[in-house]
Amino acid sequence: MNSKPAKNYQANILVVDDMPDNLRLLSALLSEQGYKVRKSLNAQMAITACETTPPDLILLDINMPDMNGYEACHHLKSSDRTREIPIIFISALDDIVDKAKAFDVGGADYITKPFQEAEVVLRIKNQLKLCWLENQLEEKNLLLAQTTQELQQAQIQIAQNQKIAALGKLVSEIADDLKDPIYRQIDSLPQYLEDLLYLIAVYQKEYPHPSPQVQSIVEKLNLDSIEQDIHNMMAAMHKDSDRFQQISLALSNFFELGESKLSNEKQIT
Numbered sequence: 001m002n003s004k005p006a007k008n009y010q011a012n013i014l015v016v017d018d019m020p021d022n023l024r025l026l027s028a029l030l031s032e033q034g035y036k037v038r039k040s041l042n043a044q045m046a047i048t049a050c051e052t053t054p055p056d057l058i059l060l061d062i063n064m065p066d067m068n069g070y071e072a073c074h075h076l077k078s079s080d081r082t083r084e085i086p087i088i089f090i091s092a093l094d095d096i097v098d099k100a101k102a103f104d105v106g107g108a109d110y111i112t113k114p115f116q117e118a119e120v121v122l123r124i125k126n127q128l129k130l131c132w133l134e135n136q137l138e139e140k141n142l143l144l145a146q147t148t149q150e151l152q153q154a155q156i157q158i159a160q161n162q163k164i165a166a167l168g169k170l171v172s173e174i175a176d177d178l179k180d181p182i183y184r185q186i187d188s189l190p191q192y193l194e195d196l197l198y199l200i201a202v203y204q205k206e207y208p209h210p211s212p213q214v215q216s217i218v219e220k221l222n223l224d225s226i227e228q229d230i231h232n233m234m235a236a237m238h239k240d241s242d243r244f245q246q247i248s249l250a251l252s253n254f255f256e257l258g259e260s261k262l263s264n265e266k267q268i269t
Contacts, residue, residue: 011128012036014055016046016072017090018064026059026090029117030124043072050082057127059120060107062091062098070105077106086127090115193230 013035015026020041027037038055040046043064050058058076062069069089076082086108091098099110108130109123210218 010034010036011056012038012053013057013059013124014038014040014046014049015059016040016043016064016069017059017061018042019061022061026120029120033121033124035124043067043069047072047075047082050076050085051079054082054085056085056131057124058085058087059090059124060087062089062093062102070101073102073105073107084131086131088123088127090120193234197227197230 013030015023015030015037016039017023017026018041023039023041027039030037038049040049043060044067046058046060049055060069060073064072067075069091073087073089076085076087083106087106088109088111089102089107090111090113091102092113093099094112102110108127111120111123
């Protein structure tokens with residue numbers, strides 16, 4: 001069934017009847033209405049024709065040799081390729097049991113012979129329109145499901161971006177809070193140490209002969225070695241501080257990029 005027929009689309013209808021006169025009459029009637037008509041004299045030929053090229057609708061007689069209309073309808077409704085084709089039974093059987101069985105095996109409508117041409121045309125139009133509307137609804141449902149899924153994914157992405165932005169802000173604040181005190185202390189510490197070392201040097205010059213206790217402490221501490229170690233430690237602290245600053249800057253740039261991306265996405269949406 002064509003789900004989106006063009007303005008001049010001609011529906012394809014298969015008429016199945018073992019009476020040639022009925023086939024000719026129905027074929028002429030439907031052709032006058034602008035439909036493409038295919039004809040079949042028995043159910044097995046109709047099934048083969050449907051499996052090869054599924055029609056938009058089937059007009060199906062019930063009383064036919066070898067395989068009746070009920071059996072043919074059951075077969076067509078059991079196949080994935082043909083199950084959605086609407087089937088209108090058209091038969092001389094007028095008993096309520098026959099009509100109920102027709103609907104039970106999957107028929108969409110039932111026309112009793114002798115039929116009125118206007119009734120046949122109207123019922124066919126109704127079934128084709130109903131089938132088209134059902135296909136339209138299915139397509140809209142699929143589109144809605146796809147849109148819903150895309151919206152959920154977008155919401156998840158937005159939430160992740162917001163978390164990244166919040167984390168970036170936190171990292172930036174922590175880095176700023178730590179950076180200034182660390183650098184102030186590192187910048188001040190060398191001068192303090194130089195002053196202490198200078199004071200020790202002056203003491204050594206002014207008092208070249210310290211007491212035995214002081215002499216013992218000086219020898220034990222090895223001031224020359226301590227001075228060298230202090231300079232090495234200060235150099236390492238400056239190096240680590242520079243590394244910390246680089247990491248902090250890299251993190252800030254990374255999260256600023258995330259915030260910029262999030263802002264652009266909001267503008268697009």
